[in-house]
Amino acid sequence: MLFDTHAHCDDLRIENEFGSVEAYIRHQLENGVSNIVNIGTNLENSRVSIELSQKFDEIYASCGIHPYDIRLYDDMEATLLELRKLLAIKKVVALGEIGLDYHYEDSDFGRQKEFFISQMELARELDVPVIIHDRDAHGDCMDIIRAFPEVTGIFHSFSGSYEMATELVRRGWYISFSGTVTYKNARKVVEACEGVPFDRILIETDSPYLPPVPHRGELNHPKHVRLTCEKIAELKGFSFEEMSRITRENAIRAYRINL
Ligand SMILES: [Zn+2]
Secondary structure (H helix, E strand, O other): OEEEEEEOOOOHHHHHHHOOHHHHHHHHHOOOEEEEEEOOOOHHHHHHHHHHHHHOOOEEEEEOOOHHHHHHOOOHHHHHHHHHHHHOOOOEEEEEEEEEEOOOOOOOHHHHHHHHHHHHHHHHHHOOOEEEEEEOOHHHHHHHHHHOOOOOEEEOOOOOOHHHHHHHHHOOOEEEEOHHHHOOOOHHHHHHHHHOOHHHEEEOOOEOOOOOOOOOOOOOOHHHHHHHHHHHHHHHOOOHHHHHHHHHHHHHHHOOOOO
């Protein structure tokens, strides 16, 4: 039974293709997926994640403001006040995804940092795990993480180096691997994975993004987390069954879920 620690089941493309998000989730749960954390990237879809977690025992929610979605909010303080209310709701297991994304040069990096730091402060105050989105921003992400030693959580779809993974593990973080670990050019991610102890590894799809091999070019689904688990089992020298059990236990620990 596989725990997909990071998916966006409420994505519009899923709804367009499958009609109902509920039917879609039921299909995933009937195909080897035991649990999913549905991830918020803004206030609106954080609320949708909470609704899904209330409809399905197997679904948990995260709430947070992604670096792309900060443009939706002029007033950061008012936004964080709303976010704080959502984080108090049952089955909300993390603050995220939050972080930095320097991929598009026209985005406001200063404001991304402001939102990231303020959400780290909120996580520290509320003592909740965070989910980090870090794209092309490893240096600045690590600086902010080092400034908050009390805050830990999950580095999602890890793309950093072996050294970065090792430092994060030492600081108490979990490292989550997505379908990118199956890609042909994945040498750096594979190397990082080899450096992470088995009890700190999580698996995720980030669906509908990042489909693993052989599904590249398609929409991704939580049931494809099996392919990432198979690859990591091979890298870490476990059987598929062992790796799925280990990563599920790790997810329960990382998200502090009381089953
Ligand atoms: Zn995501």
